[in-house]
Amino acid sequence: GQQLNQSPQSMFIQEGEDVSMNCTSSSIFNTWLWYKQEPGEGPVLLIALYKAGELTSNGRLTAQFGITRKDSFLNISASIPSDVGIYFCAGRNSGAGSYQLTFGKGTKLSVIP
Amino acid sequence: DTEVTQTPKHLVMGMTNKKSLKCEQHMGHRAMYWYKQKAKKPPELMFVYSYEKLSINESVPSRFSPECPNSSLLNLHLHALQPEDSALYLCASSQDERVGSVFGQGTRLTVV
Numbered sequence: 700g701q702q703l704n705q706s707p708q709s710m711f712i713q714e715g716e717d718v719s720m721n722c723t724s725s726s727i728f729n730t731w732l733w734y735k736q737e738p739g740e741g742p743v744l745l746i747a748l749y750k751a752g753e754l755t756s757n758g759r760l761t762a763q764f765g766i767t768r769k770d771s772f773l774n775i776s777a778s779i780p781s782d783v784g785i786y787f788c789a790g791r792n793s794g795a796g797s798y799q800l801t802f803g804k805g806t807k808l809s810v811i812p
Numbered sequence: 813d814t815e816v817t818q819t820p821k822h823l824v825m826g827m828t829n830k831k832s833l834k835c836e837q838h839m840g841h842r843a844m845y846w847y848k849q850k851a852k853k854p855p856e857l858m859f860v861y862s863y864e865k866l867s868i869n870e871s872v873p874s875r876f877s878p879e880c881p882n883s884s885l886l887n888l889h890l891h892a893l894q895p896e897d898s899a900l901y902l903c904a905s906s907q908d909e910r911v912g913s914v915f916g917q918g919t920r921l922t923v924v
Contacts (some may be wrong), residue, residue, distance in 0.1 A: 732912045741816075741902050741915035742855065749910070787854055791909070798843055798868060798909045802854035 705788050705803030712778055713811050720786060720806040721772040728790035731764050731771040732800070737784045745786075746773070778810050813838040816916035818903050824922045827893060833919045835886040835903030843867075844886040845913060846878060847902040855902055855915075861886060862909075893923045 705722045712718055722731070730749055734742035746757050748764035748771060755762055761774045771790075775782055788803040816837045825831050835844065843862050847855035860868035861880040869878075875897075877889040886903055900920055904913040 730910065730912070734915075739918075739920070741818075741904075741918045744912045744914060747912040789854075798845070798860045798862065798906075799857060800913065805852075805854055 703788060703790060703801050703803040705806055707806055708804065709807040709809070711809045711811060714778060714780060716778055718775040718778055718782070718808060719772060720788075720808075721770060722788035722790070722803045723770045724790055724801075725769070726792070727768040728792050728801075729768070730791040731762070732789040732791070733760075733762050733771070733773045734787045734789060735784045736787065736805075742787060775808075778808075780810050780812055783808055783810050814914070816903055816905055816914050818901075818916035818919050820919060821917065822920045822922075824924060825890065825893065826924055827895070829893075830889070830891045832890065833888040833901055833903075833921075835888075835916055836884055837905040837914070838884055839905065839907075839914070840883075841905035841907050841914070842883065843906045843908060843913075844880065845904040845906075846876075846886070846888050847904060847915075849900040849902055849918070859888075890921075893921075895923050898922045 733745045736742040746762040751768050752766045753764040759776045785805040785807050787805045789800045819834045846858040849855045858872045859878040864880045875892050879887040900918045902918045903916040906913040
């Protein structure tokens with residue numbers, strides 16, 4: 700089956716630093732999604748990417764859909780304490796009726812004030 | 813309304829109980845999902861409803877029974893669960909299969 704390798708598994712950074720995390724896949728995806736999950740809550744969609752090469756920003760967050768369709772990265776600039784949480788990438792290989800999302804294992808982000 | 817609402821937020825049930833989890837969205841989304849999430853793991857897909865019809869069942873045991881009464885509601889009926897079924901159960905919805913899903917807050921289920 701499809702697998703997503705997400706790295707790093709965890710990060711401890713100083714407030715104000717930039718953060719970068721990425722996902723790679725053994726197969727092609729047509730959609731890449733980035734979610735953030737805080738303890739006791741459901742995942743929140745941060746950025747959705749639908750086209751190879753697409754670069755999209757949402758405030759301090761920037762994500763790119765790799766040109767090979769097998770990878771994506773998420774950058775967070777000037778981190779703040781409320782960025783703490785687990786970040787998941789997810790890929791979808793859309794075809795007719797293809798609703799399945801493949802999730803990465805998550806990157807746990809800790810921000811030291 | 814841009815939310816997926818799940819009730820209850822917490823549920824403790826015995827192995828002989830019958831209970832139901834409820835999910836509601838009013839965004840006009842045509843696909844609704846149930847996921848199970850264990851601690852420190854990503855969500856795992858259980859069921860997908862598309863246009864109120866079950867389109868995916870990821871080999872989930874029959875003690876979990878989904879129901880989609882209408883396009884805004886999704887239920888998950890629970891019966892004779894095991895302690896290992898304790899997890900966060902997440903509902904999600906999406907406009908269709910091409911776009912990102914919106915997740916609810918989840919129901920934290922504990923089976924005793």
